[in-house]
Amino acid sequence: xxxxxxxxxxxxxxxxxxxxxxxxxxxxxxxxxxxxxxxxxxxxxxxxxxxxxxxxxxxxxxxxxxxxxxxxxxxxxxxxxxxxxxxxxxxxxxxxxxxxxxxxxxxxxxxxxxxxxxxxxxxxxxxxxxxxxxxxxxxxxxxxxxxxxxxxxxxxxxxxxxxxxxxxxxxxxxxxxxxxxxxxxxxxxxxxxxxxxxxxxxxxxxxxxxxxxxxxxxxxxxxxxxxxxxxxxxxxxxxxxxxxxxxxxxxxxxxxxxxxxxxxxxxxxxxxxxxxxxxxxxxxxxxxxxxxxxxxxxxxxxxxxxxxxxxxxxxxxxxxxxxxxx
Amino acid sequence: xxxxxxxxxxxxxxxxxxxxxxxxxxxxxxxxxxxxxxxxxxxxxxxxxxxxxxxxxxxxxxxxxxxxxxxxxxxxxxxxxxxxxxxxxxxxxxxxxxxxxxxxxxxxxxxxxxxxxxxxxxxxxxxxxxxxxxxxxxxxxxxxxxxxxxx
Numbered sequence: 001x002x003x004x005x006x007x008x009x010x011x012x013x014x015x016x017x018x019x020x021x022x023x024x025x026x027x028x029x030x031x032x033x034x035x036x037x038x039x040x041x042x043x044x045x046x047x048x049x050x051x052x053x054x055x056x057x058x059x060x061x062x063x064x065x066x067x068x069x070x071x072x073x074x075x076x077x078x079x080x081x082x083x084x085x086x087x088x089x090x091x092x093x094x095x096x097x098x099x100x101x102x103x104x105x106x107x108x109x110x111x112x113x114x115x116x117x118x119x120x121x122x123x124x125x126x127x128x129x130x131x132x133x134x135x136x137x138x139x140x141x142x143x144x145x146x147x148x149x150x151x152x153x154x155x156x157x158x159x160x161x162x163x164x165x166x167x168x169x170x171x172x173x174x175x176x177x178x179x180x181x182x183x184x185x186x187x188x189x190x191x192x193x194x195x196x197x198x199x200x201x202x203x204x205x206x207x208x209x210x211x212x213x214x215x216x217x218x219x220x221x222x223x224x225x226x227x228x229x230x231x232x233x234x235x236x237x238x239x240x241x242x243x244x245x246x247x248x249x250x251x252x253x254x255x256x257x258x259x260x261x262x263x264x265x266x267x268x269x270x271x272x273x274x275x276x277x278x279x280x281x282x283x284x285x286x287x288x289x290x291x292x293x294x295x296x297x298x299x300x301x302x303x304x305x306x307x308x309x310x311x312x313x314x315x316x317x318x319x320x321x322x323x324x325x326x
Numbered sequence: 327x328x329x330x331x332x333x334x335x336x337x338x339x340x341x342x343x344x345x346x347x348x349x350x351x352x353x354x355x356x357x358x359x360x361x362x363x364x365x366x367x368x369x370x371x372x373x374x375x376x377x378x379x380x381x382x383x384x385x386x387x388x389x390x391x392x393x394x395x396x397x398x399x400x401x402x403x404x405x406x407x408x409x410x411x412x413x414x415x416x417x418x419x420x421x422x423x424x425x426x427x428x429x430x431x432x433x434x435x436x437x438x439x440x441x442x443x444x445x446x447x448x449x450x451x452x453x454x455x456x457x458x459x460x461x462x463x464x465x466x467x468x469x470x471x472x473x474x475x476x477x
Contacts, residue, residue, distance in 0.1 A: 163477060164474075166335050166337055166352065166474065168351050168352065168363060168365060168421055170365065170367075170419055170421070175367045175369040175417070175419065176349075176367065177349050177351055177365025177366075177367065177419070177421070178351075179337045179338050179351040179352050179363075180337070181337055181474070215363075215365075215421040216363070216421070216423075218335055218354075218476055218477075219476070219477035220335055220474035220475060220476055220477060221474065221475040221476075221477055222474055
């Protein structure tokens with residue numbers, strides 16, 4: 001946002017002028033003048049009037065207009081617009097956090113967060129100028145505006161405040177719509193996709209729902225069922241991805257890899273259970289995983305093509321190689 | 327007529343639709359309108375590209391108790407006939423909502439009727455014959471105790 005359009009800088013200018021006891025109480029023209037000095041841009045009368053309204057509403061600023069004298073004043077001397085005591089390192093941390101969230105988060109979350117933080121930072125803007133605040137330092141490949149991400153805030157609130165949610169779910173595989181009431185427990189991100197883990201009344205068990213398959217979630221009153229049990233967190237600890245493949249449970253998965261892939265598996269373990277059974281001096285290696293097989297794991301293993309060979313279990317070898325050819 | 331100042335949502339409302347495609351998913355009763363949510367999947371379509379959907383502006387809710395009609399007042403996600411919402415494949419789907427005048431917040435049975443087909447009657451019958459599709463829904467049962475108050 002250009003400095004001239006940043007309302008917070010004007011709010012700060014208005015606040016400073018109202019608290020300046022060395023000068024007479026300001027008229028609206030005095031406040032316009034204060035804003036002009038602060039932003040090097042003259043705001044319109046309407047803009048400053050709206051700013052005062054916003055300060056009253058958003059910052060609970062006790063600004064009173066005295067009709068007889070045509071001046072503005074604070075009715076509460078104890079009020080402080082910059083009432084949050086932040087140290088320089090606090091400001092830096094907040095700026096870094098905003099920047100980090102802008103980089104790794106999605107637009108809706110980071111925008112809201114930034115809006116709230118800008119309020120806090122406003123009072124300190126003079127001491128801590130914006131500088132390269134908007135300069136991008138981190139770039140991720142998280143897609144923006146993918147289907148369903150608009151539900152993030154609603155589910156976040158549902159989990160935080162323990163609120164049941166009515167959803168319409170569309171199953172890509174069955175091509176069927178269902179109406180369900182779920183009790184969200186956890187938001188899960190995997191491979192740039194977001195999921196809500198929830199107790200499903202219809203299934204009478206905990207299920208995972210992709211945001212992209214959910215239509216129009218609605219918060220409803222009702223008793224909340226389900227808690228963030230240890231089973232939920234341990235389930236995701238033991239799986240690569242989201243959706244289990246079959247009912248195999250925890251499996252020992254062994255595969256061989258060619259030398260060219262060795263560095264990759266060393267640098268990027270598939271899962272925390274990954275172990276090297278042996279590494280031959282040629283670079284050929286045998287790798288072991290202990291996890292719950294998932295669709296996402298099978299997709300990953302297939303992506304290596306002939307660079308790996310599944311040794312155990314046999315059903316997985318068949319699934320990764322033979323069934324892939326269908 | 328009893329009107330609640332609050333809004334209530336009914337999930338998986340019992341009904342006797344002629345098919346499950348489109349599927350009646352939810353009904354929301356508010357003081358100002360009744361919203362009915364549907365889901366349609368193209369997997370049964372006889373068209374290779376999934377065909378199309380539309381809804382007549384004359385569609386209404388009929389109270390089986392006092393025969394009162396509640397007119398369609400808005401739609402979301404579906405075209406009003408003669409316009410059509412076209413699909414691209416047999417793997418497409420559409421979630422859509424019809425907004426009707428507010429029905430009372432009390433136990434009752436209703437039909438949702440699309441009275442006339444604005445396009446080619448023969449084409450509609452041919453499509454319905456193959457896909458089993460028909461829009462009308464009968465004996466939709468609203469039980470107040472099953473409603474969930476919307477937050």
